Amino acid sequence: MKYKIITAEEAASFLNNGDIVGFSGFTPAGSPSTVPDAISRRAEELHRNGKEFKIGMYTGASTGALLDGSLAKSKAVIFRTPYQSNGDMRNALNSGEVSYFDMHLSHLSQELRYGFMPKPKFAIIEACHITEDGDIVLTSGVGISPTICRLADHIIIELNEAFPQSFSGIHDIYEPNDPPYRQPIPLSNVNDRIGSPILKIDHSKVIGVVKANNPVNIEPFTAVDEVTSKIGDNVAKFLEGELKAGRIPKEFLPIQSGVGNIANAVLGALGSNENIPPFEMYTEVIQDSVIGLIRKGRVRFVSGCSLTVSKDVMPEIIKDIDFFKDRVILRPQEISNNPEIVRRLGLITINTALEADIFGNINSTHILGTKMMNGLGGSGDFTRNAYISIYTCPSVAKGGKISAIVPLVSHTDHSEHSVKILITEQGIADLRGKSPRQRAEEIINNCVHPDYRNLLRQYLNSAPQGHTPLNLNNCFEMHKALAETGDMHNAKF
Amino acid sequence: MKYKIITAEEAASFLNNGDIVGFSGFTPAGSPSTVPDAISRRAEELHRNGKEFKIGMYTGASTGALLDGSLAKSKAVIFRTPYQSNGDMRNALNSGEVSYFDMHLSHLSQELRYGFMPKPKFAIIEACHITEDGDIVLTSGVGISPTICRLADHIIIELNEAFPQSFSGIHDIYEPNDPPYRQPIPLSNVNDRIGSPILKIDHSKVIGVVKANNPVNIEPFTAVDEVTSKIGDNVAKFLEGELKAGRIPKEFLPIQSGVGNIANAVLGALGSNENIPPFEMYTEVIQDSVIGLIRKGRVRFVSGCSLTVSKDVMPEIIKDIDFFKDRVILRPQEISNNPEIVRRLGLITINTALEADIFGNINSTHILGTKMMNGLGGSGDFTRNAYISIYTCPSVAKGGKISAIVPLVSHTDHSEHSVKILITEQGIADLRGKSPRQRAEEIINNCVHPDYRNLLRQYLNSAPQGHTPLNLNNCFEMHKALAETGDMHNAKF
Numbered sequence: 001m002k003y004k005i006i007t008a009e010e011a012a013s014f015l016n017n018g019d020i021v022g023f024s025g026f027t028p029a030g031s032p033s034t035v036p037d038a039i040s041r042r043a044e045e046l047h048r049n050g051k052e053f054k055i056g057m058y059t060g061a062s063t064g065a066l067l068d069g070s071l072a073k074s075k076a077v078i079f080r081t082p083y084q085s086n087g088d089m090r091n092a093l094n095s096g097e098v099s100y101f102d103m104h105l106s107h108l109s110q111e112l113r114y115g116f117m118p119k120p121k122f123a124i125i126e127a128c129h130i131t132e133d134g135d136i137v138l139t140s141g142v143g144i145s146p147t148i149c150r151l152a153d154h155i156i157i158e159l160n161e162a163f164p165q166s167f168s169g170i171h172d173i174y175e176p177n178d179p180p181y182r183q184p185i186p187l188s189n190v191n192d193r194i195g196s197p198i199l200k201i202d203h204s205k206v207i208g209v210v211k212a213n214n215p216v217n218i219e220p221f222t223a224v225d226e227v228t229s230k231i232g233d234n235v236a237k238f239l240e241g242e243l244k245a246g247r248i249p250k251e252f253l254p255i256q257s258g259v260g261n262i263a264n265a266v267l268g269a270l271g272s273n274e275n276i277p278p279f280e281m282y283t284e285v286i287q288d289s290v291i292g293l294i295r296k297g298r299v300r301f302v303s304g305c306s307l308t309v310s311k312d313v314m315p316e317i318i319k320d321i322d323f324f325k326d327r328v329i330l331r332p333q334e335i336s337n338n339p340e341i342v343r344r345l346g347l348i349t350i351n352t353a354l355e356a357d358i359f360g361n362i363n364s365t366h367i368l369g370t371k372m373m374n375g376l377g378g379s380g381d382f383t384r385n386a387y388i389s390i391y392t393c394p395s396v397a398k399g400g401k402i403s404a405i406v407p408l409v410s411h412t413d414h415s416e417h418s419v420k421i422l423i424t425e426q427g428i429a430d431l432r433g434k435s436p437r438q439r440a441e442e443i444i445n446n447c448v449h450p451d452y453r454n455l456l457r458q459y460l461n462s463a464p465q466g467h468t469p470l471n472l473n474n475c476f477e478m479h480k481a482l483a484e485t486g487d488m489h490n491a492k493f
Numbered sequence: 494m495k496y497k498i499i500t501a502e503e504a505a506s507f508l509n510n511g512d513i514v515g516f517s518g519f520t521p522a523g524s525p526s527t528v529p530d531a532i533s534r535r536a537e538e539l540h541r542n543g544k545e546f547k548i549g550m551y552t553g554a555s556t557g558a559l560l561d562g563s564l565a566k567s568k569a570v571i572f573r574t575p576y577q578s579n580g581d582m583r584n585a586l587n588s589g590e591v592s593y594f595d596m597h598l599s600h601l602s603q604e605l606r607y608g609f610m611p612k613p614k615f616a617i618i619e620a621c622h623i624t625e626d627g628d629i630v631l632t633s634g635v636g637i638s639p640t641i642c643r644l645a646d647h648i649i650i651e652l653n654e655a656f657p658q659s660f661s662g663i664h665d666i667y668e669p670n671d672p673p674y675r676q677p678i679p680l681s682n683v684n685d686r687i688g689s690p691i692l693k694i695d696h697s698k699v700i701g702v703v704k705a706n707n708p709v710n711i712e713p714f715t716a717v718d719e720v721t722s723k724i725g726d727n728v729a730k731f732l733e734g735e736l737k738a739g740r741i742p743k744e745f746l747p748i749q750s751g752v753g754n755i756a757n758a759v760l761g762a763l764g765s766n767e768n769i770p771p772f773e774m775y776t777e778v779i780q781d782s783v784i785g786l787i788r789k790g791r792v793r794f795v796s797g798c799s800l801t802v803s804k805d806v807m808p809e810i811i812k813d814i815d816f817f818k819d820r821v822i823l824r825p826q827e828i829s830n831n832p833e834i835v836r837r838l839g840l841i842t843i844n845t846a847l848e849a850d851i852f853g854n855i856n857s858t859h860i861l862g863t864k865m866m867n868g869l870g871g872s873g874d875f876t877r878n879a880y881i882s883i884y885t886c887p888s889v890a891k892g893g894k895i896s897a898i899v900p901l902v903s904h905t906d907h908s909e910h911s912v913k914i915l916i917t918e919q920g921i922a923d924l925r926g927k928s929p930r931q932r933a934e935e936i937i938n939n940c941v942h943p944d945y946r947n948l949l950r951q952y953l954n955s956a957p958q959g960h961t962p963l964n965l966n967n968c969f970e971m972h973k974a975l976a977e978t979g980d981m982h983n984a985k986f
Contacts, residue, residue: 081926094959099928102960104910114880115740116913117926179839179880180744184677247608251673339878340833346672361905370959376910384877385832387607387672410965412854412905417597417869420609433574433610435592466587466863467595472903472969472976479965 003134003157006208008038011156014207015039015122017046017053018078022112022120022148023067026060026306026333027259027285030141032126032158033066034212043076054078058112058120060143060305060333061105061284061377062086066214072098081117082108083375094371102365102372105284106337106381109147113178123152125199128163130209136199137168140216140314141306142332146175146199155205162215166321169197170307171330187341190254190280191301191329220288220310224265227394230425231262232269235350235390238421238428240275242388248348254282256342256382258351259308262392264289266350271298282345284336284378286328288313294327303329305336337381346387351379353393356405356422356447358440358456359468360431362391362414368479369410376413384418395424395449401487403452405443407459408475422447436468451489458493496627496650499701501531504649507700508532508615510539510546511571515605515613515641516560519553519799519826520752520778523634525619525651526559527705536569547571551605551613553636553798553826554598554777554870555579559707565591574610575601576868587864595858595865598777599830599874602640606671616645618692621656623702629692630661633709633807634799635825639668639692648698655708659814662690663800664823680834683747683773684794684822713781713803717758720887723918724755725762728843728883731914731921733768735881741841747775749835749875751844752801755885757782759843764791775838777829777871779821781806787820796822798829830874839880844872846886849898849915849940851933851949852961853924855884855907861972862903869906877911888917888942894980896945898936900952901968915940929961944982951986 012035015021021039025031039055046053055071056079062068068086071077080093081101093100101117111117125145129137138145139160149155174195176182187194224232242248255270257263267289270276278300281290286304291313293299307330309317317324335341342349354373355363364379365372383389391414393404404424416436422429427446431439437460444456455478463469474493481491505528508514514532518524532548539546548564549572555561561579564570573586574594586593594610604610618638622630631638632653642648667688669675680687717725735741748763750756760782763769771793774783779797784806786792800823802810810817828834835842847866848856857872858865876882884907886897897917909929915922920939924932930953937949948971956962967986974984 079926093928096930096958099931100960101926101928102910111925115738116881178742179746179837180742182837182839183681184679184833184837186677188676245608249671249673253672339836340677343832344672344675344677346675366961366963369963369965370957370961372960380877380908380910384873388609410963411961412908413910415873415905415908417595417873417906432604433572433594435586435594437589438592464863465589467593467865468859468863468904470859470862470903472862472972475969476965483965 003130003206003209006210008034008210011035011208011210012038012042014154015055019122020056020118020120021122021124022058022144022152023063024125024138024143024145025063026141026143027062027308028064028218029306029308030126030139030143031059031063031067032124033214035124035156035158035210036067036070040070040074040076043074047075056118058144058148060141062374083377085374090372100372102375104376104380105333105378106339109144109332109334110178112147112151119151120148121152122154122156123148124156124158125149126158126160128160128167129165130157130159131198134203135201138171138199139163139167142171142330143305144333146173146332149199149201152205154207155201156207157209158212159209161211161213164318169325170328171197173199173332174335175332185335185338185340188344190282190303190345193329216311216314218308218310220312221261221264224261224268227425228262228265231392231394231423232265234423234428235266235392236269236273236276238423239348240273243276252277252279253346253348253387254280256283256347256349257281258379259285259287260352262352263287263350266392267293271296282347291317301327303331303336305331305333337378339381339385342382342385347382348388349382349386350390350392351383353391353404355409356391356393357409358405358407358443359436360416360419360422360439361409361412362419363409363411364413366411368483380414383414388420389418390421390423391419392423395426395447400451402482403449403478403488405448406478407456408470410476410479440469455491455493462493496623496699496702499703501527501703504528504701504703505531505535507647508548512615513549513611513613514615514617515551515637515645516556517618517631517636517638518556519634519636520555520801521557521711522799522801523619523632523636524552524556524560525617526707528617528649528651528703529560529563533563533567533569536567540568549611551637551641553634555867576870578867583865593865595868597869597873598826598871599832602637602825602827603671605640605644612644613641614645615647615649616641617649617651618642619651619653621653621660622658623650623652624691627696628694631664631692632656632660635664635823636798637826639666639825642692642694645698647700648694649700650702651705652702654704654706657811662818663821664690666692666825667828668825678828678831678833681837683775683796683838686822709804709807711801711803713805714754714757717754717761720918721755721758724885724887724916725758727916727921728759728885729762729766729769731916732841733766745770745772746839746841746880747773749776749840749842750774751872752778752780753845755845756780759885760786764789775840784810794820796824796829798824798826830871832874832878835875835878840875841881842875842879843883843885844876846884846897848902849884849886850902851898851900851936852929853909853912853915853932854902854905855912856902856904857906859904861976873907876907881913882911883914883916884912885916888919888940893944895975896942896971896981898941899971900949901963903969903972933962948984948986955986
């Protein structure tokens, strides 16, 4: 099948003010950038001519400077879901310029199908190959591509020639039926294939193919430092202990790990711990560190939604693509993050908290309860349904002026009911089976930085009698001290 | 198989200080009471003699005066999970006398098997019949009985002769394997049977059978009043609209409904709405109102964890037991509340909030953030995984001195990410796809009592710029006004 080749500008010209557009990808991996760049330029030109032009944006997750950043800078976005992590988009949604709906990533596809949000008019999909039948081979991220291709009126394919056709075979595209006709998702092992390597589409929807050549442009994470390294060691120590105690089965269980420097340190520590057997991962984002562990034989198989590896690592994967296709599957986020699968496989989930409180509630999203950082992402999909859910964070930030552990989180993304273990560089708090007061003692003694322990004990002493020692009069004093004096130490209880 | 018949006192005498005991049932339905009464008396006697005697308690959910109440009054409990709703137990856990772990009901069985809490030494199980093989037919509640029978060292059967043997066949006992060997739960329809009507046990564990005769002793709920009736009508109106708009499929979807007067009003309204087709229910607790709707043909089938019907209704069910066995299944809470099934079946979930905030966060558990009311129960299992999740509450309480909707909930049980629709007697707030500020406007305009709308708008105007208009300086002013003056109207923003 031959589709019409069009320019990025021609593609962008199809879009009108108010249109809803779904983009492929998950993180920058798999996200188009050439067509979005043309959309930004179109927006700027229309704005210069006094015309309105803003679109609604659906993506798998965050994208990056070339999609979120570019469109936000051009003031071309009116609505954004489900996640972002770009500075310009962050400013736009915190200023109220963009209406942002932060949601569980596993929920997006079905809620689009259910009609809970408007159906996308356009799907703009990065592909590495178009089959003879006219179907699509995706690149390094799957996200919501199957759903937006099915729901959109029009599909624009951005054919990224920086990805070889040999990428074909790494994806497993499966979309469940909707209730009342949904059946069990037939996935019981991390490496089960349940769908098609090809994204099959309605060919009549394709309005054109834009040729592009966009190699991966992601910088590697910074090296592990002393604090993140201690956190990683504490996670490994904890899991080793659980394994010894028989609370994790001797076969071990698949790991889900969040993104970033702490996640890298955790994976490093798990990878080098001889008492932890080679393991599998069932996760969202596959980072550089996972690729290293696959090569070392420490990670036996990884299922994810995207290969978000750096520009140093992607060429190595492409070179050894047959090796990696035996060890990596990329799935839609509806499957990679699916509660049914997370609970069935019994994942050990390890995610990073922005802020935790002494009861075990977690804030993943908001600074001082008000400013959105990135979003919830998949953390809730995994945490709630985990075999055992772990949150990690450094005990302090900004040179000690911020304690990551406070009397009450300023925003609750994961409640005390979902969080089993809290780990900082100071130690491990095991919250299982404990009352709020017992959890507070466990967290203060084991996880809080020594500088803040007395302060939090003073808070606890100020709280009234009751199941949860919450004092509504002063539970945000540490936040207020930070806002007013720049240092949480100045809180008084 | 003949087990030894023992007295309740003999049964109680096996228990020692510090023992962990699992009880059958879910709500008072299916919970033993004769043996617990003897345990209470044993505790009191030991205490009189200066001896320590406290047990740890696992149950399915709440129990009632004869189990939670009796043991709490006798100061015979040191640890309690996962849920309670009894005044004496509530006082004991709020005073710190009992350590209470509030948790998602679907999580308990697996976390006991995983070893996250101590295994029970005793399982005390109410039965209506013991088979010739020595296995158990449960009564009106299943709860965690299969798991505690498997994990406990010893089983005591309380044979309740008030339940006829003809109850046999209503239960469907299924316990999943644990990871890494768990398979899909093979349940795709509300009325699928996937297990056994009999609870099979290790016969060598049975230390005796205590004969009892405890008819159902539950009072009917109070009649629907004007406010709950309006809430019910609003729920029916909302679902009717979704059906018309095609956002709920024309076949309709199974209903999950919480417990209590509002739930009764909601079911009444759904039952009498001609635009809503006869429907199925997949829920926790089956109340009187459901039985009425089954008789009217409005509820086609109901799957639950317990038949918690009143003393007026149970005799009617027993009389027509064959009719009801074709229309009712009782399952373990690990299945009735299972996220995998909730999402697969696409439940419409309707639960009651103690308190909601203008962003859509829900407090199901705590009064003024401190005092535990009952517990989380199954609300989180259902809400998070629903097709569409609805929370209901009257907009005001205590003659208008309390607004159920506040700037920030004093305890977050269900985050904004899980809650799609909020309904009061004032109206319906549709939170789907909306930013926090848009949700605040929707909730204030549609759900808040007119008396409190200006107050909440003043709060909103006081909040700083940012994605979530949260003002850490005054977000609990309404709670403080209530605590200090007895009236939330006195809050100043």
